[in-house]
Amino acid sequence: MPQRAATIVGGGIGGLAAAVALHRRGWRAEVLERAPEFTEIGAGISLWPNALHALEVLGLADAVRALGAVEATGGVRDRRGRWLSRTDNAELARRFGHPLVVLHRADLLRALTEALPADSLRPDSEVYAVRDDGDRLVVDHRGGVSRPDLVVGADGLRSAVRRALWPDAAGPRYAGYTAWRMVTEPLAEPPSEGAATWGRGERFGYTALPGGRMYCFATASLPAGAASGSSEYAELLRRFGSWPDPVPTLLAAVPADAVLRHDLYDLPTLPTFVRGPVALLGDAAHAMTPNLGQGACQALEDAVTLAHCLDGTSDVAAALRSYDVLRRPRTQAITRRSARLGAVGQLSWPPAVLLRDTAARLTPTRATLRSMAPVLGWTAPGDRATATESESR
Numbered sequence: 001m002p003q004r005a006a007t008i009v010g011g012g013i014g015g016l017a018a019a020v021a022l023h024r025r026g027w028r029a030e031v032l033e034r035a036p037e038f039t040e041i042g043a044g045i046s047l048w049p050n051a052l053h054a055l056e057v058l059g060l061a062d063a064v065r066a067l068g069a070v071e072a073t074g075g076v077r078d079r080r081g082r083w084l085s086r087t088d089n090a091e092l093a094r095r096f097g098h099p100l101v102v103l104h105r106a107d108l109l110r111a112l113t114e115a116l117p118a119d120s121l122r123p124d125s126e127v128y129a130v131r132d133d134g135d136r137l138v139v140d141h142r143g144g145v146s147r148p149d150l151v152v153g154a155d156g157l158r159s160a161v162r163r164a165l166w167p168d169a170a171g172p173r174y175a176g177y178t179a180w181r182m183v184t185e186p187l188a189e190p191p192s193e194g195a196a197t198w199g200r201g202e203r204f205g206y207t208a209l210p211g212g213r214m215y216c217f218a219t220a221s222l223p224a225g226a227a228s229g230s231s232e233y234a235e236l237l238r239r240f241g242s243w244p245d246p247v248p249t250l251l252a253a254v255p256a257d258a259v260l261r262h263d264l265y266d267l268p269t270l271p272t273f274v275r276g277p278v279a280l281l282g283d284a285a286h287a288m289t290p291n292l293g294q295g296a297c298q299a300l301e302d303a304v305t306l307a308h309c310l311d312g313t314s315d316v317a318a319a320l321r322s323y324d325v326l327r328r329p330r331t332q333a334i335t336r337r338s339a340r341l342g343a344v345g346q347l348s349w350p351p352a353v354l355l356r357d358t359a360a361r362l363t364p365t366r367a368t369l370r371s372m373a374p375v376l377g378w379t380a381p382g383d384r385a386t387a388t389e390s391e392s393r
Contacts, residue, residue: 003028004316007139007148009127009161011038013045013105014282014299015154016112020058021307023116030148031116032141034126038113042105043181043260044207044215049096050378051297054304057380061098064111068103069208074194076360081197081244084360085368095369096376102194102207102215104183108296127155130164130278137277150316151278152306154299157265159284165275172265174224175289175339177201177346179217180236181260184253186212191246198357201348204240204247216250217290221346224263232259264289266339269332274320279306286331291341294375298331301378308381326381334375 006022008015011033019029031038047055047064055061075086093099113121125143130151132138139146153161157172191214194207201221206214218240228235233256240247267287273280282299309323310316347353 004150005146005148006030006150006152007032007137007146008152008154009130009139010153010155010159010282010284011035011121011123012040012154012156012282012299013108013112013296014284014303015152016109016116017054017058017300017303018152018154018281018306019120020060020112020115021303022310023120024058025307025311027150027310028120029116030120030122030146032125032127032139032143032146033121033123034142036124038109038121038123040105040109041260043183043217044102044209045105045108045296046207046293047101047103047108048293048297049092049098049100049376051300052098052101053379054297054300056098057304057383058115058300060111060115064103064108065101067107067111067210068101069210070099070101071194071208072192074100074207075196077195077197077244078357079197079199079243083195084198084357085363085365086193087365087368091365091369092376095373102209104209104215105296127160130161132276149277150310150320152281153278153284154281156283157267157287159280161278162270162280162284165278166270166280169270170268172267172287175264175266175342177219177221177342178224178226178261178263179219179290180232181215181217181262182236182254182258183209184214184216184250185255187214187249187253188212190214191250196345197243197247198345198353198360199243200350200353201346202239203345204243206246206250214250214253216254219264219346221348228261231256232261233257264342266335269335270328272324273328274317274324277316277320279320279323281306285327286335288331288335288338289342290338291345292334292338292375294334294338298334301380302327302331304380330378337375 006029008031022029076084127141129140196205204218206216273285281302309319
């Protein structure tokens with residue numbers, strides 16, 4: 001079969017992973033990124049066992065694990081600092097084949113770019129149009145014109161590819177709360193356990209990064225587009241500075257100019273992720289809130305599945321229909337599940353908060369892990385290995 005060409009719009013985690021997966025199957029893949037360089041503006045990222053399995057298929061799991069940190073335990077606390085639930089990472093690895101690994105997003109992006117030929121990375125290449133000239137797809141971009149066999153829209157929540165080819169699709173919807181993300185300076189004695197602390201309409205979480213740093217995140221129920229009266233760091237101190245230890249200590253170790261704030265959105269369900277030889281991937285297809293830590297994990301699954309469906313067939317459109325069947329129901333179900341968890345985490349009415357916290361405290365850890373099996377126990381299509389966690393447990 002002659003070498004085929006793919007144009008991937010968007011140089012984030014999902015787009016680069018798709019390029020790696022296709023490149024390793026003999027495709028000539030180019031990644032068009034509108035920014036002047038391939039970099040990630042962000043903080044930490046959680047890679048759950050399903051994401052590490054996808055990276056294993058790409059041949060990158062060991063390299064990525066070496067860049068991250070594995071916590072012994074984590075869980076959820078209430079506003080007074082009492083544990084509501086805890087998870088043993090060793091048990092997570094035993095059941096699902098990999099632990100939870102946390103690393104900086106920029107480190108993951110670098111690992112993906114280093115797995116690609118340099119000439120496949122095309123920064124400063126904003127896409128202007130994706131069209132069909134009757135003979136082949138045409139992608140007009142700042143760097144010129146591309147005529148690939150396949151176009152992958154991996155350009156995020158406000159995808160230009162989705163707007164162009166899915167013009168009637170509903171736009172992103174606001175989840176009802178905003179998020180702050182930050183990384184501390186190295187701590188002499190970082191917390192040994194990660195946690196998400198649930199308050200009333202607010203949450204604060206933290207988890208370990210390599211080198212004694214901690215990745216922290218916080219949420220608050222606010223109108224979309226609301227701005228802090230002073231700095232975002234000052235707003236965090238006002239809201240969370242008196243929360244239980246180690247939250248004040250962590251905030252004190254955060255550089256005041258290193259706080260990122262983003263309103264949170266997800267994407268209403270699309271009737272299909274594909275149009276002929278065009279496929280959507282990652283946030284462009286199924287943007288979700290971060291409550292399950294599955295946004296990037298699902299994009300990595302998408303990339304591996306897309307390449308598998310295209311392997312060994314010359315019918316790109318048929319392969320993409322298979323990709324849609326495999327990915328759309330799963331990702332849309334996880335999007336809904338993440339939204340439900342976020343709604344629970346953001347509860348603010350005191351009786352509802354009390355009921356939520358009591359239910360979390362009374363739920364056995366084993367039941368929590370079993371409920372996560374449909375998400376974390378994913379294996380790549382064509383992989384003869386099976387998840388170590390079964391529905392019967």
